[in-house]
Amino acid sequence: MxxxxxxxxxxxxxxxxxxxxxxxxxxxxxxxxxxxxxxxxxxxxxxxxxxxxxxxxxxxxxxxxQTREFISVSEATVMFGISKDTIHRMLKRGIISGENLGVRLTRVRRSDLEALFTGIKMPAEEKKTKPIFEIGECYTISDICAKFYADPATVNNAIKRHKVPTKKVGSFVYAPKNLIDKIFDGL
Ligand SMILES: [Zn+2]
CATH class of the missing domain: 3.30.50 (Erythroid Transcription Factor GATA-1; Chain A)
Structure with a gap:
């Protein structure tokens, strides 16, 4: 140069x-x-x-x-992509176990959450039934959020994870009530 x-x-x-x-x-x-x-x-x-x-x-x-048995609620939301509300609801219903060490010091058992997220399988016969997309038999995503106090990301994740059939009409996504109830009632 x-x-x-x-x-x-x-x-x-x-x-x-x-x-x-x-x-x-x-x-x-x-x-x-x-x-x-x-x-x-x-x-x-x-x-x-x-x-x-x-x-x-x-x-x-x-x-x-990832190696700790008890994790904070915030850590659980990050690790499992679920809302704090969902975690507290699951704790309240005894679906997962936790310890309350004080205000904002709830610790949840990581293995319980892992079991929840890996252990659920839809019964085989469920797959054979044709999904019902009739109005009145379906929820929109916001319906599900409101009914089960979940945020849209949680709902969408759950739908994906459980392979719930959905139908898109305009800007609305519809999912059969019976399948959604089964998933979220368990939580
Ligand atoms: Zn200069």
């Missing part, structure tokens, strides 16, 4: 000021700008390292959570 006796018009990468460069690889108008730019890059590198460190710390935390 090169040295050229011609001055090359450039714009400083640091201060955006136009200047005449001596070589095509000159990036800054002055030593001061080059210096400042180097400092900025170092700072960015430091921030990136810190971010990576945080991520590493976070992944350790996730790994740690």
């Amino acid at each position: 090169g040295f050229s006796k011609l001055k090359i018009p450039r714009v400083c990468e640091h201060c955006s000021k136009p200047f005449e460069a001596k070589t095509v690889t000159t990036r800054f108008c002055s030593a001061s700008c080059a210096n400042k730019a180097r400092k900025e890059r170092k700072k960015l590198e430091k921030i990136q390292k810190q971010t990576e460190g945080l991520l590493l710390k976070y992944s350790n935390k996730i790994a740690e959570t």
Whole structure:
């Protein structure tokens, strides 16, 4: 690359000021700008390292959570993608066991949640029955949310997980009441 006796018009990468460069690889108008730019890059590198460190710390935390028998309600919402309300409801109904160590200090048994999320299978005969999509026999997603105090993400996850047949009409998604009741009554 090169040295050229011609001055090359450039714009400083640091201060955006136009200047005449001596070589095509000159990036800054002055030593001061080059210096400042180097400092900025170092700072960015430091921030990136810190971010990576945080991520590493976070992944350790996730790994740690996965091996712990009792987890907090917040941790359960993250791990299992269910709402706090759902967890508290399941605790209340004794579907999962937990300990109340004080206000906002509820701990739930991780294995109970895992069992819930892996152990449910729809009976084989259920698959043979044709889903009923008649009005009055169906819920919309918001119906389900309202009835079972669940958030839409929880409802959609449950529908997916249990392979509940749905029908989309306009912007509404309908799911058969009988299948939804079976899933959510259990919770
Ligand atoms: Zn400059």
